[in-house]
Amino acid sequence: MNPAFLPTLPFALSYPLLFGTLLIAGMLGGEAARILRLPRVLGYVVVGFVIAPLAAALNLDPLIEQARIFVDLALGLVLFDLGRRMNLQWFKRDWTLAATSLAENALAFGAVFATLIAFDYPAVKAALAAAIAMATSPAVLLIVVQDTRAEGQVTERALNLVALNSLFASILSTILLVSAQLEARIDVDQALLLPFYLFVGSLLLGFGMASFARVIARWVEKTRDMHFTLIAGLVVVAVGLATILKLSVILALLAFGLFSRNDERSHDLLNVNLAPASRLLYIVLFVITGASLPLTLLAAGGVAAIALVAARAAAKFAGVLAFAPFGVLRLRQAAGLGAALMPMSTIALMLQFDVARHFPQFGQDLTAVFLSAVIMMEIAGPIATQWGLRLAGDTAPEERTTTAPSAFPGTQGSP
Amino acid sequence: MPLEFTRSDPLTFGVELELMVLNTHDYNLVRGAPDLLARLEKVDLEGEVKPEITESMIEVNSAVNTRYGELLDELLHVRDAIVVAADRLNVAVAGGGSHPFHKWKERRIFQGERFQRVSGLYGYLAKQFTVFGQHIHVGVASGDDAIHLTHGLARYIPHFIALSASSPFSQGEDTSFETSRLHAISAFPLSGHMPPVKTWAEFGRYFDEMALYGIVASMKDFYWDIRPKPEYGTVEIRICDTPLTVECAAQIAAYAQTLAADLLRHRGAEPVEPLYRVYGYNRFQACRFGFDAALVDPWARRHVTLRDDLLATLERLEPCATELGTAIPLLSLASCAARSLNDSRWLRERLEETKSLPDVVRLQAARWRDDPRGLSRDSSVLADRAPT
Numbered sequence: 001m002n003p004a005f006l007p008t009l010p011f012a013l014s015y016p017l018l019f020g021t022l023l024i025a026g027m028l029g030g031e032a033a034r035i036l037r038l039p040r041v042l043g044y045v046v047v048g049f050v051i052a053p054l055a056a057a058l059n060l061d062p063l064i065e066q067a068r069i070f071v072d073l074a075l076g077l078v079l080f081d082l083g084r085r086m087n088l089q090w091f092k093r094d095w096t097l098a099a100t101s102l103a104e105n106a107l108a109f110g111a112v113f114a115t116l117i118a119f120d121y122p123a124v125k126a127a128l129a130a131a132i133a134m135a136t137s138p139a140v141l142l143i144v145v146q147d148t149r150a151e152g153q154v155t156e157r158a159l160n161l162v163a164l165n166s167l168f169a170s171i172l173s174t175i176l177l178v179s180a181q182l183e184a185r186i187d188v189d190q191a192l193l194l195p196f197y198l199f200v201g202s203l204l205l206g207f208g209m210a211s212f213a214r215v216i217a218r219w220v221e222k223t224r225d226m227h228f229t230l231i232a233g234l235v236v237v238a239v240g241l242a243t244i245l246k247l248s249v250i251l252a253l254l255a256f257g258l259f260s261r262n263d264e265r266s267h268d269l270l271n272v273n274l275a276p277a278s279r280l281l282y283i284v285l286f287v288i289t290g291a292s293l294p295l296t297l298l299a300a301g302g303v304a305a306i307a308l309v310a311a312r313a314a315a316k317f318a319g320v321l322a323f324a325p326f327g328v329l330r331l332r333q334a335a336g337l338g339a340a341l342m343p344m345s346t347i348a349l350m351l352q353f354d355v356a357r358h359f360p361q362f363g364q365d366l367t368a369v370f371l372s373a374v375i376m377m378e379i380a381g382p383i384a385t386q387w388g389l390r391l392a393g394d395t396a397p398e399e400r401t402t403t404a405p406s407a408f409p410g411t412q413g414s415p
Numbered sequence: 416m417p418l419e420f421t422r423s424d425p426l427t428f429g430v431e432l433e434l435m436v437l438n439t440h441d442y443n444l445v446r447g448a449p450d451l452l453a454r455l456e457k458v459d460l461e462g463e464v465k466p467e468i469t470e471s472m473i474e475v476n477s478a479v480n481t482r483y484g485e486l487l488d489e490l491l492h493v494r495d496a497i498v499v500a501a502d503r504l505n506v507a508v509a510g511g512g513s514h515p516f517h518k519w520k521e522r523r524i525f526q527g528e529r530f531q532r533v534s535g536l537y538g539y540l541a542k543q544f545t546v547f548g549q550h551i552h553v554g555v556a557s558g559d560d561a562i563h564l565t566h567g568l569a570r571y572i573p574h575f576i577a578l579s580a581s582s583p584f585s586q587g588e589d590t591s592f593e594t595s596r597l598h599a600i601s602a603f604p605l606s607g608h609m610p611p612v613k614t615w616a617e618f619g620r621y622f623d624e625m626a627l628y629g630i631v632a633s634m635k636d637f638y639w640d641i642r643p644k645p646e647y648g649t650v651e652i653r654i655c656d657t658p659l660t661v662e663c664a665a666q667i668a669a670y671a672q673t674l675a676a677d678l679l680r681h682r683g684a685e686p687v688e689p690l691y692r693v694y695g696y697n698r699f700q701a702c703r704f705g706f707d708a709a710l711v712d713p714w715a716r717r718h719v720t721l722r723d724d725l726l727a728t729l730e731r732l733e734p735c736a737t738e739l740g741t742a743i744p745l746l747s748l749a750s751c752a753a754r755s756l757n758d759s760r761w762l763r764e765r766l767e768e769t770k771s772l773p774d775v776v777r778l779q780a781a782r783w784r785d786d787p788r789g790l791s792r793d794s795s796v797l798a799d800r801a802p803t
Binding site for chain 2: 084085087090093094149151152153156222261262263267270271273328330393394396397
């Protein structure tokens with residue numbers, strides 16, 4: 001007898017079970033990292049590293065592949081949040097910030113490009129990899145900022161610089177990708193039209209979403225709960241629309257966030273705190289990121305990967321330090337800012353996936369080098385960011401364990 | 416060792432303004448003071464800009480002035496310098512007695528021996544003390560004059576509360592008070608008013624006794640609403656919320672200067688004890704109801720509304736004000752009182768309009784920097800009340 005109400009073996013794994021498991025496992029990994037005084041993000045990623053072989057053994061790989069939806073949503077929230085914290089006026093008011101942005105991007109591109117050329121990779125591929133390497137991971141930075149309750153000049157500058165380098169990386173890599181595809185038969189119209197479509201289209205989408213959000217906001221009750229639902233929903237819609245329209249998710253969501261900022265005249269939208277809810281998605285994002293990185297490639301990357309990581313790090317530090325003497329940052333803060341720009345994770349991976357999909361010739365060898373570099377930075381990046389923010393004095397003092405009150409009014413008067 | 420009182424020129428005056436440092440995305444308090452102060456060190460200013468107990472506050476100290484116009488010019492100059500420095504750092508600065516929605520737990524105590532010691536002693540009170548006040552110093556010739564003036568000004572404390580009130584919100588709530596800032600101060604053991612001593616010598620004995628008990632080490636340990644400041648040779652009025660504009664701050668300072676001139680000139684012989692018996696009640700009334708407060712006049716044994724009392728006082732001070740050059744600012748204050756306009760009302764109206772405290776703070780910051788959208792109450796008052 002086999003009653004129909006009983007489950008059949010083997011059990012089919014469902015999304016809820018997968019999501020919940022990844023979430024709890026990631027959270028526990030994060031706590032373990034915190035106890036070791038390491039960034040929580042690192043814990044999430046390591047859990048991913050551990051889960052990957054288990055998932056492969058249980059034949060769960062496709063499910064994790066399909067869980068990309070969580071990654072996209074998490075990324076949407078990260079970029080929206082980042083866009084909201086961007087202040088374009090600031091780049092005008094402090095020219096050193098704009099100069100730092102250009103310098104760190106140009107130097108990172110140049111250094112990585114030169115390194116890969118030195119390792120005999122063809123120029124087109126080297127340029128693609130270098131473009132992607134310009135991006136710092138916004139998700140890592142945001143999570144470290146939240147966890148250390150960092151605030152101050154270095155934190156704000158890092159967030160603004162990361163928004164821009166993510167943007168530059170995505171635009172440049174897309175343009176290079178198209179020109180690589182067209183290398184054989186260069187079609188000037190298309191080569192010019194694509195960046196135009198990407199740029200203007202994504203900006204318009206972001207602007208449209210923000211305007212739409214304001215219109216709806218006027219109709220619903222102005223409470224945190226309502227506006228939270230509104231924003232979260234529209235962020236998901238924006239990710240979906242950008243994908244359908246083949247626009248840049250990165251630019252569209254940054255623009256959505258940027259145009260959602262209130263000013264003296266318009267304040268329809270509440271500036272809701274997305275952090276607690278988005279943390280759920282971020283944890284899953286990093287566990288999946290960890291799980292999708294083949295650790296075996298770490299060795300395959302070899303010297304080239306180490307050189308790539310070193311060149312990128314040196315370039316970003318140089319870009320920040322070059323303009324520090326003219327700006328408001330002290331040396332300590334500038335060094336901290338350089339360190340905060342180190343993480344290389346989701347954006348780079350996403351761009352790399354896109355490149356690999358559209359341009360298979362990118363090749364196994366360069367993919368290995370690149371992913372190996374990402375794995376290294378997946379570990380070193382969060383540590384560098386946390387260290388940098390601490391060095392700059394932006395992080396909150398660590399919670400001290402409660403001690404008996406030592407001060408007694410009678411002691412106050414003593415000199 | 417007797418407490419020395421440094422003589423200063425009578426009726427010279429100056430102000431201290433505690434200001435909030437804000438981020439520009441959700442307008443919460445932000446750790447910006449160290450960077451802002453480092454920028455301002457490079458600017459040539461008459462007074463001084465200093466750190467305060469948490470890293471989200473700065474304090475502007477004006478130079479010693481003799482005329483209202485000079486003080487106003489100086490404050491406008493400092494304000495503009497701060498705005499430029501803040502813009503470069505992507506932070507905003509604003510007036511107001513309290514931040515409407517910050518959580519005191521998140522504040523960080525400024526590095527420095529005294530601040531850390533105060534924090535160690537008072538625990539969470541020190542972080543709750545993230546409130547923003549205006550202090551006004553008025554110079555006096557002797558310690559005895561300082562004692563006389565401290566008692567004399569006590570009667571007018573409710574006026575200063577109502578005129579400067581700009582902290583209706585606290586920890587994300589409308590407190591229903593015109594100023595909620597004073598609750599943070601009342602929690603300290605040495606708050607309140609000076610004891611009814613009559614001379615500087617008598618005050619010196621009181622101070623020595625408190626020092627002997629180990630309760631105080633310096634005058635700074637008294638958190639009174641008005642206190643003599645022997646190092647500067649002044650009487651310091653500490654009751655005011657920081658107004659939303661430097662113009663208003665200068666007007667209130669002008670009122671203090673004019674009152675002081677009047678009190679030093681016409682010395683009555685009324686005993687101070689009856690006043691101090693109703694002091695706490697009157698102070699509460701002013702904090703809660705502002706211009707509509709019902710004050711107890713202990714000598715006349717009757718109630719009087721704060722607005723009427725203030726308007727009558729301003730009228731009485733007219734000759735003195737003309738002499739000191741404070742007639743115009745006092746006229747502005749009278750107009751505000753008559754129309755029940757103060758910064759708390761302005762803030763509540765902004766909340767009504769925006770339904771969001773972060774947006775209220777944004778407008779508050781715009782008002783401080785004199786953004787045209789700041790809906791300056793002062794200019795409109797001057798426009799319809801200035802003598803032609």
